[in-house]
Amino acid sequence: MGIIRVEDIRCYAYHGCMEEEGLIGTDFSVNVDVKTDLSISAKTDNLSDTVDYVAISRIVQEEMAIRSKLIEHVAQRILDRLLLELPSVKESKVVVIKHKAPIQGDVQRVSVEMNAIR
Secondary structure (H helix, E strand, O other): OEEEEEEEEEEEEOOOOOHHHHHHOEEEEEEEEEEEOOHHHHHHOOHHHOOOHHHHHHHHHHHHOOOOOOHHHHHHHHHHHHHHHOOOOOEEEEEEEEEOOOOOOOOOEEEEEEEEEO
C-alpha cells in the first residue's frame, strides 16, 4: 500500500454562504491523498498500473467549479468522485482550504478535512 499525494491544487471558486461570495469568489487550495497498492506500478513503470494524478486534479477542478455554500459539501463531492472514478483507491483524504475567508479578525485561511474508506 502507498499514498499518492497531490498538493496545493489552486482554484478560484465561488463557495460560501454569503451572496457576495457567489459573485466575487476567492482563492482556494485543495490537497488530496489517495491510498492504493503501488507495488505493481513500482515494478512495471506503467501509468495504467497506478492512479493518475492528472485524473485527481481534473476531478478536483471540476468539482470546485460547482458552487456550494459549504466547503465540506465540496470536499464530500470530491471524495465521492475519487472513489467512483478511481476504483483502485482504497482510502482518500481531501482538504479544501479557503483563503481570505470573509470573517472578522486576522485569519489567513480556513479549511475542512474529510476522509473516506472504500
